[in-house]
Amino acid sequence: MSQSLFAAVEMAPRDPILGLNEQFNADPNPAKVNLGVGVYYDENGKLPLLKCVATAEKQLVEAAKPRGYLPIDGIAVYDKAVQGLVFGAAHEAVTSGRIATVQGLGGTGGLKIGADFLKRLNPAAKVLISDPSWENHRALFTNAGFAVEAYPYYDAAARGIDFVAMLAALQAAPAGTIVVLHACCHNPTGYDLSPVQWLQVIEVLKSRQLVPFLDMAYQGFGQGIAEDGAVIERFLEAGIDFFVSTSFSKSFSLYGERVGALSVVCESKDEAARVLSQLKIVIRTNYSNPPTFGAQVVATVLTTPALRALWEEELAGMRVRIKAMRELLVTKLKAAGVKEDLSFITRQQGMFSYSGLNAAQMQRLRGEFGIYGVDSGRICVAALNEHNIGAVAKAMAAVV
Ligand SMILES: Cc1ncc(COP(=O)(O)O)c(C=O)c1O
Known part of the structure; x- marks a missing residue:
């Protein structure tokens, strides 16, 4: 018998986050909490359906919008709406048509289209990501064919950013190096760069001709x-060419x-126009066209003033809830007997906290308490709520 085509295929390692999810789903512990994803x-503890989204969806369904159009065939309403949000509709870069925007399959899709385009443009370029970074950055740019290295970012001892080392690494990078930066959160x-630090980074990117x-x-x-979008404005002011991937997930x-x-x-x-034509080829040869419904929902919200205002309100509600959970976590950890300075938890921005717990402690949280975070110590603060935060704080206090 001839050997199977797939006999030599090895089992790929599990995605660290998705693997954790599988483990969480299989855990019979009724008190389990998923802070991984x-x-x-x-x-x-539910995924919200935003009111602005529900309203836009209803409008689209009632209007029986045809689903047959192909967004790749021209600057769609969505692409313009995104430009308005990311760069400001009235900005000269937008009104003069200097920006090529395409829909991506999530933020990941935006990154991948950019990576594939950059690979054609400058195949020898190196990619620099932060140390640490979203774990998919390295994998995505590596799979696009790039050599990926990291620039210093997190300073564990200082519970902040090692800005001097970061800047030095950028200064030492050869021209053309692609530098992946988290715009916020x-x-x-x-830990995010301060406005002054951003200006210093932009200066180095510009003078060193980095991408x-x-x-x-x-x-x-x-x-x-x-406020979070202000950094994009600083890049526009600097007059350099740059890439932005956006996620609405x-x-x-x-x-x-x-x-x-x-x-x-x-x-x-x-x-x-020439860049856009190349981006379309990347898309065309991968999946031809992106799906349209979700993009129409986002475009409807962004271009309907009442829905846009509702979105801002709902997003502010999410932001405020996360901040409240950060504060409550500190209070509960202190009440559970943790003595160390926990102010870093409220200084951090966005959905995550880099707790400072090590892999062994994270594994104890999982094994003994059913509390699932990433081995790196990352927990998703946005998954905390009044019902689970007490148990999470007690368990964390028990393992430190
Ligand atoms: C830093 C960063 N970039 C990109 C993404 C991907 O976003 P999306 O889910 O829209 O593909 C994520 C999501 O976890 C992220 O954290």
Whole structure:
């Protein structure tokens, strides 16, 4: 008998987060809590359906919008709406047509389209990601064919950013190096650059002719939609070409629809048209066209003033709830006897806390208490609520 085609195929390692989810689902412990996956849950531990989303969906269904159009065939309403949100509709870069924007399958899709395009543009370029970073950054850029290295970011001792080392690493990078930066709510650490530090980073990126790739997966979860977006404005002011990937998975609670985007800021309208034509080839040869419904929902919300206002309100509600959970976690940890300075928990931005617990402690949390976080120490604060936070704090206090 001839050997099977797949005889030599090895079992791939489990995705660290998705693997944790599988383990969580299989755990019979009724008190289990999932703080692993990066998802926003409401005060009852449920995935929210935003009112702005429900309204837009209803409108689209009632209007019986045809599903037959192909978004790749021209700048769709969605692409314009995204540009308005990310860069400001009135900004000269938008009105002059200097930005090429395409819909991505979530933020991941935006990153992948950008990575594939960059690989064609400059195959020898190296990619730098933060140490640590969202675990898929390294895998995604490696799979796109790049050598991926890390620049220093997290300083465990200082519970913050090792900015001097970060800047030095960028200064030492060869021209053309692609630098992936978290625009806000750094995943996993929760520590963001200050406005002054951003200006210093932009200066180095510009003078060293590096290629900035901003990953904006949590706009609105830090300080606010406009506040979190201000960093994009600083890049525009610097007059450099850069990439931005956008995700609406969290900010619209629309994970399953896979809505995101890639924007490439160019020097001229003509350049943007040529870049756009190349991005379309990347898309066309992968999956032809993105799905349209989720993107229409987001575009409807962003372009309908009442729904846009409702979205801002609902997003602010999510942000405030996360902040309240951070404060409550500190209170409960202290009540459970933890003596160390916990102020870092309320200094962190976004959905995650880099708790400082080590892998052994995280494994004890899982094995003894049914509390699932990532081995790196990352927990999703947005999965905490009044019902589970007491048990989580007690368990954390028990393992430290
Ligand atoms: C930093 C970062 N970038 C990108 C993504 C991907 O977003 P999406 O789920 O929209 O693909 C995530 C999601 O976890 C993320 O944390």
